[in-house]
Amino acid sequence: MALVRISGGKAIETSNDFFPTKNLLRVSGGRFYFGKLIDEHNATIDEVVLLIYREPNSYTGEDIVEISCHSNPFIIEKVIKLFLNSGCRLAEPGEFSKRAFLNGKMDLIQAEAVADLIAAKSEAVVKNSLLQIDGRLSQIIKNIKEDLIKTASLLELDLDFSEDDVEIIKADNIVDSANSACNRIDSLLKSYNYGRILSKGIEVLITGKPNVGKSSLMNALLDKDRVIVSEQPGTTRDIVHEDILVDNILIRFIDSAGIQITSDSIEAEGVERARKLFDNANIILLILDISKPFSQDDRNLLKAISSFYSSKMILVKNKIDLKEDSFNLQYLEKKNFKAFPISAINGDNVHELKDKILKKIFSIDKNISEEILITNERQNTALLKTKEALVNVKKGIENHFGYEFTAVDMRLAIDSLSEITGEISTDDILNNIFSNFCIGK
């Protein structure tokens, strides 16, 4: 079946012209009707089911008619044309959700969660998006905001009576209020790293000089023959990538094709392509072939990556099924490098390598206690802005700048929180958010 959805003040009236079975003008919302949909010349387009919603009890908060017709492209096109010729227009991407937001059916957090839900590539993201649609994050933000508003009102009152020498709020109470808000914001901010990884996934770059076994490892990690492997160096010419889910995390493995850099500096000329790959990756697997003596290429790559990207590098020594070159061992030891041993061809330790990748990714904050996660950059930025304003509130009090300044910072903190839920928003922000939705949602 296909579903054509019409929202707006004239949705029911317009549909009524083409649905002879029932007078839709009189029916109440939440009902559905089976019958023929006809065109301007009384010709039947299809047998359909109409679902009627009356404002404000609908997704957009407006009258909505949903037409379920047969999912044949000719029929769908006829239905859409019929309504376009009768004064309707096509919805913009996300327009239904935008109207829902503008009509107060949901806040911005919830609207963004709808988009996240549709795009979710793992069950964990689905779960988190549903919690946000349910208003859990909105409620947390609302509670923080209400507490701050209470303090801000007393602060303003204090300023109004500043000449009368009555103390309406103590400096300590303002600091307590800012601290309590900061703590709650901190735990949300802390969840962002994990939240972002959950929603966007991570990129793992497999790199190394030609013939070390990058493509073999890629295939072993994906558990399928995705990339051609051969004993010829330079087999992989183009960058190949493939996504898989590991423990609910979407991982994009990228086979970089053999990389050679002529110096040990990542800033040298001719390394732009590689540098871009290195910059974008969350994890860089630098592969060494331990069966052959390391070449200058190996050493250049090792030096360059370990000095510029040490925090995301995992050094991997491949082909442990073959005899290990003793000079290689000495070299790694001398330079204090620990390499993770694998055999891409046998699959030895490949599973453990996946675990190591995830451990490294979560090493920053693995103790996520919050049930609800921030997954969205806009929300994260606004929370950081709120926190900054609250820190300034505390600084102002400590340094006795005067309540006038404290009040300004307090207002800024509250406004930033209002941006998150969309109580304060601009057309630009809204267009940016909703244009990323798919059409029809």
Ligand SMILES: Nc1nc2c(ncn2[C@@H]2O[C@H](COP(=O)(O)OP(=O)(O)OP(=O)(O)O)[C@@H](O)[C@H]2O)c(=O)[nH]1
């Ligand atoms: N013995 C052994 N051979 C391996 C292992 N991994 C890869 N090889 C072999 O090494 C050769 C090169 O493997 P590839 O996976 O094509 O290497 P690559 O790094 O992708 O090479 P380019 O695409 O040319 O940069 C092939 O002959 C593989 O069979 C391993 O763990 N043990």
Ligand SMILES: [Mg+2]
């Ligand atoms: Mg290859």
